[in-house]
Amino acid sequence: MPAAWLYGVAAVHAAELTISAERLEGPGFTVRSARMRLDAREPGRLELRLQSLAALGREWREATLTCDLVATRGARIGCESGALEVGQRIPLRAAYDTANGEVDVELTPPAGGHWRLAGAPRAAGWHGRLTIERGALAAVAPFLPPTAPSPNAGQVSGSIAVAPSAGGLDIEGALAFSGVGFSDAAGRAAGEALAGEVKLAAQIRDDGMRYRGTLDWQEGALYVQPLYLKGGQKLSVEGAVDARQITVEAGRLRAGGVGEVTFSATWDRERGALASSAGGAAALDIRGVYEVFARPALAATAAADLTTDGTADFGWRFGDGALQAFYLNLHGAHFQDRQGRFGLSDLDANMPWERTAPTQARVTLGKGQVLQLPVGRVEVPMELDGFVARVAQVEIPVLDGKLRMNDFVARREDDAWEWTFAGGLTPVSVEALTRALGTHVMLGTLSAEVPKVRYRSSTVAVEGALLFQVFDGTVVVDRLSLADPFGSVPRLFADVDMRNLDLDLVTRTFAFGSITGRIDATVTGLELAAWQPVAFDAHVDSSPGSYPKRISQRAVENITALGGGSAAAAMQRTALKLFDTFGYRRIGWRCRLANGVCRMSGIAAKDGGYVIVEGGGIPAISVLGYNRAVDWQELITRLARVTREDSAPTIQ
Amino acid sequence: MAPSHLPRFLACLALVVTVFASLPARAQANLDIDTPAITATRNAMAARYPQLEPFFASGAVGLTRDGMVALRDPNAIPLDQRATVNALVAQENRDRAALYREIAQANGHPEWEADIRSTFARRWIDRARAGWWVQDAAGGWSRR
Numbered sequence: 001m002p003a004a005w006l007y008g009v010a011a012v013h014a015a016e017l018t019i020s021a022e023r024l025e026g027p028g029f030t031v032r033s034a035r036m037r038l039d040a041r042e043p044g045r046l047e048l049r050l051q052s053l054a055a056l057g058r059e060w061r062e063a064t065l066t067c068d069l070v071a072t073r074g075a076r077i078g079c080e081s082g083a084l085e086v087g088q089r090i091p092l093r094a095a096y097d098t099a100n101g102e103v104d105v106e107l108t109p110p111a112g113g114h115w116r117l118a119g120a121p122r123a124a125g126w127h128g129r130l131t132i133e134r135g136a137l138a139a140v141a142p143f144l145p146p147t148a149p150s151p152n153a154g155q156v157s158g159s160i161a162v163a164p165s166a167g168g169l170d171i172e173g174a175l176a177f178s179g180v181g182f183s184d185a186a187g188r189a190a191g192e193a194l195a196g197e198v199k200l201a202a203q204i205r206d207d208g209m210r211y212r213g214t215l216d217w218q219e220g221a222l223y224v225q226p227l228y229l230k231g232g233q234k235l236s237v238e239g240a241v242d243a244r245q246i247t248v249e250a251g252r253l254r255a256g257g258v259g260e261v262t263f264s265a266t267w268d269r270e271r272g273a274l275a276s277s278a279g280g281a282a283a284l285d286i287r288g289v290y291e292v293f294a295r296p297a298l299a300a301t302a303a304a305d306l307t308t309d310g311t312a313d314f315g316w317r318f319g320d321g322a323l324q325a326f327y328l329n330l331h332g333a334h335f336q337d338r339q340g341r342f343g344l345s346d347l348d349a350n351m352p353w354e355r356t357a358p359t360q361a362r363v364t365l366g367k368g369q370v371l372q373l374p375v376g377r378v379e380v381p382m383e384l385d386g387f388v389a390r391v392a393q394v395e396i397p398v399l400d401g402k403l404r405m406n407d408f409v410a411r412r413e414d415d416a417w418e419w420t421f422a423g424g425l426t427p428v429s430v431e432a433l434t435r436a437l438g439t440h441v442m443l444g445t446l447s448a449e450v451p452k453v454r455y456r457s458s459t460v461a462v463e464g465a466l467l468f469q470v471f472d473g474t475v476v477v478d479r480l481s482l483a484d485p486f487g488s489v490p491r492l493f494a495d496v497d498m499r500n501l502d503l504d505l506v507t508r509t510f511a512f513g514s515i516t517g518r519i520d521a522t523v524t525g526l527e528l529a530a531w532q533p534v535a536f537d538a539h540v541d542s543s544p545g546s547y548p549k550r551i552s553q554r555a556v557e558n559i560t561a562l563g564g565g566s567a568a569a570a571m572q573r574t575a576l577k578l579f580d581t582f583g584y585r586r587i588g589w590r591c592r593l594a595n596g597v598c599r600m601s602g603i604a605a606k607d608g609g610y611v612i613v614e615g616g617g618i619p620a621i622s623v624l625g626y627n628r629a630v631d632w633q634e635l636i637t638r639l640a641r642v643t644r645e646d647s648a649p650t651i652q
Numbered sequence: 653m654a655p656s657h658l659p660r661f662l663a664c665l666a667l668v669v670t671v672f673a674s675l676p677a678r679a680q681a682n683l684d685i686d687t688p689a690i691t692a693t694r695n696a697m698a699a700r701y702p703q704l705e706p707f708f709a710s711g712a713v714g715l716t717r718d719g720m721v722a723l724r725d726p727n728a729i730p731l732d733q734r735a736t737v738n739a740l741v742a743q744e745n746r747d748r749a750a751l752y753r754e755i756a757q758a759n760g761h762p763e764w765e766a767d768i769r770s771t772f773a774r775r776w777i778d779r780a781r782a783g784w785w786v787q788d789a790a791g792g793w794s795r796r
Binding site: 183186187188190191192221222223225226227228296297299300301487488489491528529530531532533534596 | 689723726
């Protein structure tokens with residue numbers, strides 16, 4: 001268009017001149033059916049009509065430029081009260097000096113602000129300056145490619161100057177922006193009330209461009225999925241652009257309250273991909289990193305509400321289309337869930353990683369806490385080799401015992417992590433454990449040997465049997481697996497075999513009334529969904545062997561209640577009132593749970609019911625159950641009722 | 653009966669039997685059935701609801717025709733909450749898919765999952781509050 005404009009002006013001696021073109025093409029624009037009419041009589045009039053103008057990925061129909069020409073002081077031609085119409089009407093003033101070639105164009109878009117472009121040819125080339133005073137960015141929106149985020153508020157002031165220099169052109173400018181808002185249609189990138197300053201200097205030569213720029217972003221907020229960032233960041237870059245690549249030789253990002261990251265990068269323009277990059281940061285404030293960068297993205301996770309502290313260093317090297325090296329160091333890091341679910345204190349880490357060579361890493365945890373369980377100092381020496389991490393041995397102090405992990409191997413395959421380890425637990429006081437977890441306080445010790453634990457496709461499975469010692473007996477858990485441990489519905493599967501449990505310890509723990517003796521219990525096909533039993537087949541039976549077998553009045557009442565009430569025979573009811581404890585020969589009970597119903601039976605059938613406690617000794621008592629199918633929830637409610645400490649036994 | 657009518661008769665019979673075999677079965681599907689997995693999923697959804705509710709009300713999130721929720725107008729969400737809403741929507745949809753699957757399984761008919769999902773989709777949309785956005789059968793959005 002400038003060429004057509006100049007040509008029109010050059011023909012000013014003719015009284016009226018009309019130039020038309022069916023199609024005009026230039027770098028980045030296409031014009032269809034252009035028609036320029038110039039009436040050079042005083043007062044003159046210029047009219048330029050374009051049937052369509054395609055540029056910047058958009059198309060404008062019926063674009064027109066009109067202005068009344070005034071020739072003053074001989075050589076100077078003014079275009080007063082002109083207008084550019086491209087969807088909107090933009091008032092325009094322009095002047096051209098035919099003697100020295102100076103051009104001065106002023107635009108005042110209805111959206112607000114004042115844009116002025118002034119320039120002149122010199123011996124060395126064109127000088128020009130674009131000056132913007134409180135230019136409304138909304139005015140620019142119609143001229144941006146439709147796919148680009150569109151500005152919807154804010155203004156910009158400043159100037160950009162262009163000047164010739166040896167073999168090319170120098171550009172220098174500074175723009176201050178305030179109240180800037182923008183958004184893309186999909187809502188993935190948006191900004192609000194952005195304020196700050198951009199400075200740019202560039203030297204354009206035939207073979208490319210060198211540039212240096214700073215962005216001082218002072219206020220406002222930015223969302224670039226999934227990151228939410230607030231102002232207070234300063235970015236400076238310096239590098240070069242040529243036909244093949246865009247290079248950042250020295251990049252520096254200063255984030256307020258976080259620290260400084262330096263980086264370099266090369267973008268391959270032909271492949272449209274990052275060719276190489278390197279960078280790093282030292283002594284970043286972990287609290288700042290968490291609050292500024294991580295927290296908004298973690299909002300709906302367990303890590304959404306942490307107090308944090310400590311410093312971190314990290315660095316990276318990218319090349320040949322992949323990350324080649326990375327390191328992360330933590331110094332005195334601290335992560336504590338505000339809801340108290342977990343905490344890590346005095347965490348130090350030194351984790352170098354290289355794509356093609358094995359490295360040694362080390363993580364040290366001063367102390368930690370999971371749920372209510374305190375965890376002591378843990379040292380984890382780690383070998384990293386590509387996407388495989390190995391830990392030979394770790395000991396984690398838990399209460400008065402130690403959790404041991406051997407031969408831990410984690411590997412990433414098909415974009416998913418899987419890991420295995422063997423291990424064990426040296427005896428932990430069950431009393432201390434249950435107190436810490438805030439459940440029924442139980443007596444005994446807990447120890448375990450874990451042959452192999454495997455995590456794969458969000459399921460943790462134990463290969464081999466787990467052995468616990470509790471209630472003076474043994475508990476063997478076999479075929480244990482836990483699916484979707486962090487989902488809404490974790491599912492646990494296991495078979496449990498308990499031998500020789502001391503019933504006295506068990507019943508005292510649960511305030512059930514007292515039973516002296518020992519039991520074996522097997523639970524096969526146990527399935528928990530969201531930690532609630534949904535299926536199992538459980539047998540409870542007196543252990544073989546000789547030992548005292550006594551049952552208290554209250555325990556009899558409670559078993560009777562569980563078995564469906566009115567269980568004891570009339571004679572036994574009389575006996576119940578007379579004695580505190582009774583002898584028994586055998587206890588046997590079975591519950592098969594499926595579809596929310598527990599199907600119960602006992603040692604043998606008798607009098608239309610089944611025997612749960614078979615009497616023996618003096619005084620003896622038998623307990624019979626009559627309900628063969630009980631709703632599981634109802635059974636749990638009954639069990640909760642009878643094990644409440646304050647519930648007094650009632651004798652009918 | 654002429655032999656030529658036999659195949660048609662058998663086809664009709666098969667159709668009638670299929671319809672009658674499937675109808676009572678569908679009628680019996682218990683959508684309010686309770687298992688620990690269903691309860692846990694419902695509880696997770698109920699706990700999430702107060703966080704999602706303002707975004708249903710503002711029209712940022714809407715109810716889809718396939719029984720899920722969708723980010724309808726992300727630009728209606730304050731910038732500092734967009735990541736959160738994205739995560740909430742993903743979690744809600746994971747739970748909804750699990751709910752339909754679990755209810756079908758609890759009814760002893762895993763193959764009913766698609767029917768249960770579409771029944772729930774209608775239920776959610778019927779019970780949507782005034783001002784909420786819901787999707788019609790053609791996929792278009794409208795305001796209740």
